[in-house]
Amino acid sequence: MILSGCGTSDPLGGTGNCAGDGLIVGSANFPESETVANVYAEVLRVNGFAVDTKLNIGSREAYIPALRQCAISVLPEYTGNLLQYLDNGATATTATDVDTALGKALGSDLAIGTPAPGEDSDAVVVTRATAERWNLHTIADLAAHAAEVKFGAPAEFQERAGGLPGLKKNYGLDIAANNFVPIADGGGPATVRALVDGQVTAANIFTTSPAIAQNDLVVLTDPKHNFAAQNIVPLFNAAKKSDKALATLAAASAKLTTTELTKLNEAVSGTGKTEPRAAAVAWVAAQGLNTPIG
Known part of the structure; x- marks a missing residue:
């Protein structure tokens, strides 16, 4: 079932291919997603993966089908919003409950990595x-x-x-x-x-x-968790998930606190207007992620 969509045409205009070890990192069409996608791409390259990118794809209605069909391999997602997309009847709001519900909603063709402590939530x-x-x-x-x-x-x-x-x-x-x-x-x-x-x-x-x-x-503060947790998490096509890819992106996710996400957003969208890839490369180096993970 994991491979069932891998030979069909994808929404990005090509043919998805789940074979091989290379990874295609995608993103939604807003700066934070593009920047974090570049972080993923950079740390994966550092750790020996052959990486291409397909960025600024659009909304979930575009990139989830692309992911299912292996037109992309992995992209940054937000736990609460992803859960609502996959199960519009979901009521979980705390990080723990959202993660549990999300694990059940993913199905066989999608998989997540380790959520980052950082989240971009409503406030x-x-x-x-x-x-x-x-x-x-x-x-x-x-x-x-x-x-x-x-x-x-x-x-x-x-x-x-x-x-x-x-x-x-x-x-x-x-x-x-x-x-x-x-x-x-x-x-x-x-x-x-x-x-x-x-x-x-x-x-x-x-x-x-x-x-x-x-x-x-x-x-x-929102002590009753009115707003669902929105921790950033790598979302994979399940056929492209590997222990090494999970460990590599977990190391990056561990550094992606809300404070660090805000700094990345400031670099890209603030007065400096740094390109997302340049901001990501600089951040990866500053976090000590520019050498292979032991």
Whole structure:
């Protein structure tokens, strides 16, 4: 069953091939995914693998079929979102529960490596001034001020389980419809600017965004795990998984903390605008991963 899709045409315009020892590292079409994919490619090369890359493929609807068909061999994924893609009825949110559920949802043609400690998860973020004025530490602390809160997030945040419905259910944070401000950049610059300029009081921004530190923003803690864990994990076509590849990427994953992911994002998306491959090569060297793993 592992090999059942390996001779069919793939979504990238070629024919998948599960044979051979070489690996093709893929990525989704956003900078963090491309950068981590380059980290994977670099450490695999250092450890003797023949590596090609197919980056910026697109969404899961494009790259999961490509992975199943061996058009790519491995790419960085996010545990919580991958679980939801594979099982849209999944309710797990803690890292342990997500990993357990994901193991059951992968099927026979996909396999994961060791998740990194770092994750790029949804968060409720406020300015330092707001946090100090209302003595905010957790999302629950914001609930007492809900009537005063204008909340900025993508439009779908109003409806999805981990969005406004989850914040109301888990923390009593009830945002009125006229206090929700839809912003369509996925927690990017427009969302950050709306928060910093006071157009919104709180916003949905991802935890590895360099803008959090750059603007001295405060991430409110989520002790009830409203937002699913999103640890970065290597996702393989199961036929391309090997003990050596798993060990090699586990060594890289161990270094990919949330802080280090944020640094990589800052290098690529900050003022320096380093190319993802150059940022990855520099990071691999700085982490001592530029020599073969013992």
